[in-house]
Amino acid sequence: MAQKRIELPQGTLDLLILRTLALEPQHGWAISERIHQISSDVLLIQQGSLYPALHRLERRGWIKAKWGTSENNRRAKYYELTKTGRKQLELEKDSWKKLAAAVAQILETA
């Protein structure tokens, strides 16, 4: 299974996690699966970056964790967006769009 992996720029992972959690509370594995699927298999989040990122976001108070039961009836740690997290998502989304547009513009004109 040859996958094209793209290195995520610094800070982008946080944005993707927040966006994924905006729909519904999820556990870590589901988050990585979802990003993988939605990005059409381009983005593969390594556990090595996912879990430190989740714990960091939790520390900042953007997401909070609680233990729940998964689809296959196992205890899993679910993360959900907090109020500040939702605000942060809007902020980061905006700045990402601006950045992407700016980069695109430079790439096309220069």
Added chain:
Amino acid sequence: MFNDLFFRLRSLFRHDTVESETDAELRFHFDQQVEKHMKSGLTREEALRKTRIDFGGHEQLKEEIREAHGVNLIETLFQDIRYGLRILGRTPVISCVAVLSLALGIGANTAIFSLIDTVMLRMLPVQEPKELVQVRIRDPRSPNDEPEPTFTNPLWEELRNRQDFFSGIFAWSLTQFDLSQGGAVHDVNGMFASGEYFSTLGIRPAAGRLITAADDKRGCPGVAVLSYGFWQDHFGGAQNAVGSTLSLDNHIFNVIGVSAPGFFGLEVGNKFDVAIPVCAAEIFDGPKSRMDRRSWWWLNVAGRSKPGMTPEQLMARLGVVSPLVFAAALPQDWEVKDQQYFLKRSFQPIPAATGTSYLRRQFTQPLHILMGVVGLVLVIACANIASLMLARASARHKEIAVRKALGASRARLIRQLLTECVLLSTAGALLGILFARWGSTLLVRYISTGDNKVFLDLSFDWRILCFTAGAAIFTGILFGVLPAFRSTRVSLTSAMKGSQAVDTESRAKFCPGKWIVASQVALSLVLLVASGLFLRSLVKLVTMDVGFDRNSVLIVRANLHNAKVPAEQQPPMFDEIENRLRTLPGVVSASRSVMTPVSNYVWNSDLEVDTPNAPTGDAALAFFNFISPGYLGTVRTPLLAGRNFNDGDTQTAPRVAVVNETLARRFFPNGDALGKYFRVHADPGKPEPPIQIVGLAKDAKYESLREEAHATAYFPIAQVTEPVEEQVFELRTAMRPSALVPAVQESVAGVSKAVPLDFGTLAEQVDDSLVQERLLATLSTFFGTLALLLAMIGLYGALSYLVAQRQREFGIRMALGAPRDSILRLVMRDVIIVLAGGLAAGACLALVTVGVLQKMLFGLAPHDTFTFISAIGVLSAVAIVAGYLPARRAMRVDPMVALRYE
């Protein structure tokens, strides 16, 4: 913010819960992934394998998550400390040696630093010490000298009455009071304090009340304030001490109060026991008291500057008031020329937040030198521990490789190793503080002399604690960094293979152990050279011919003023005492004089002679002593020509003198001094009679052992020019001088029971004058030896380690037929190279640095060849012995054992 803190605290204090939660979370992820792979058609084994590869190092991931919790640093610190203690506990002997040598090093540094702190840096324990300013006097003739601190009472009173720019100004003078009323002297530290002294400093009474301006008026009754310490020691802190009386120099004083604890006065190194008002000087002096004497310099003056006044403003205000004050306090009987200079003197403000201290002049340089010495010792001790750590690190080679393979980052391992080092140095520092307490007390006792007890408040302050903590951290890092970095640079594969072959080769190229030992040798050489120089100076001072024989001479100081003997009865009474002492059993000879050699007292004046080219200026200055006929014989200063004094040299007989060689040579260069006349330089209107030289004595030291011989004139004590109420008896004894004390007391009591006597020996007096030299010589020798010992332990350890490393190589060499002594040569060659390198570097370093010792040396140059060669010799001899022991072990390696060992 709050969330963040809560999260961190939870990870810290609910550590186990958080860990197991992380485990559960990761396991869930893992299982989901395996399930996913199985769904896509893989077997369970394949799915597990693939997931594991994806997952990477489980422990590494957990480590990164922990880091995301933000308390990793604190958490791992505790882990490191626990682990470090276990590791150190596994080699208790080595750890103890390390802690002990560090404790000695840090302790010595703290002890010396605490002296520097107390003598030079510490603020006085008074209200707003930064506002305190000492007023000193600058002499126009010596503008570059430090301004003089002493005032006459008229000067002080004029300044006090004319100034309005200090919010308070006060005067004080330290002195000794004799508590006894006859018999053996019981001296206490006394202080004259003006009425504003305590109030300006903001000192409160611990009992009763303190001296106030109302107590300090002319004709005042005798009142006394006790220091807290004296109140405790002498009165047991009893409340009824206030209201009781004290006899000071045979005068009764009423105790009115006790000053607050922790206050010892403004002069660091001295303390006061009893304070009395300045006006009380009249009680001791009688009608011609120092209160009105215009050339009796005895008071110190300091003030509290008004808030907001800059030093420049203060200087300007003092400049305005100076001419007025000096004009009003002009000594009328001085020569016109001297009076003109007197009027040009001016007041100088000197910041006095740290008090004043004669110790600073005497000990600043020795203390700085000692600080350097103990600093070097600490560095040498660190070097030892560094090589120890290095050796131990290679023994832990495998452990480190395993931990690294399991996912520990290098930074994490270095942190662990450094923690161990800081643990060692912290233990060393804690123990070192104990050593320091003990050491600094010992040092203070050491620099105290018979009649000058040094008192220092050695309580630790924040500065000393910071210094010790700094020393601990600095040393921990110093000896920890190199080993930590080297030992974590392991090649995983070679380490896991269990062979160190590759590693040994790279070690041969760069061996930090050798560098460490070489630098230890170099630093030790510097210390040995310094201590050699100090020792040789001291030996020269002690063994040189001083012109008198200090051994077996008891000195008895008798004060007839304090015994309240009327002036006209004093000379016969002194004669009577001398006669009685001469006949005591055990006394070889007895004499009396006004001065004794090297006693800190001088009596000098300019001489005038009628020869052409007579000396002028400083060369005309001669030092005097008034002696009884027995003096020269008793102190054994040989009479070279002419006659000694005899009973015919009475007060009414023609004035005569015995002079020393230097005086004769300087004033009578033709060598015909005997029989010639000179005069003492006369004050106007008081002509001096001509004095005939009747004898020539050998040069003897007068003021200090370091001096070039002073021109000295001895006069008959019967012809003393002004009454001397305290005279000194010298007794050459056939036994231990102090054994004669009771007999002397009894004998003097036969003349008068009221005479206070102060005992000492001439040898002690000479020894006391060498306190600075002896301090430097003793301590630098002690630390030099310690450094030598440490360096040799270092050399021995490094070589033992090297030999152990190369055991297999030696075995192979011998198996191939190398003779045993060639192995010895191989090892000894290493020793010689390290030693030679270290000695060369050390000699260069010493040559560059010993220049700063110049002023402290006597009779030899800093680059003294003999000292350098002996230091190099001692160091080489000891190093070769220390190197030979491991070398011999290398030679005795059994080839079979060495080969089988691998």
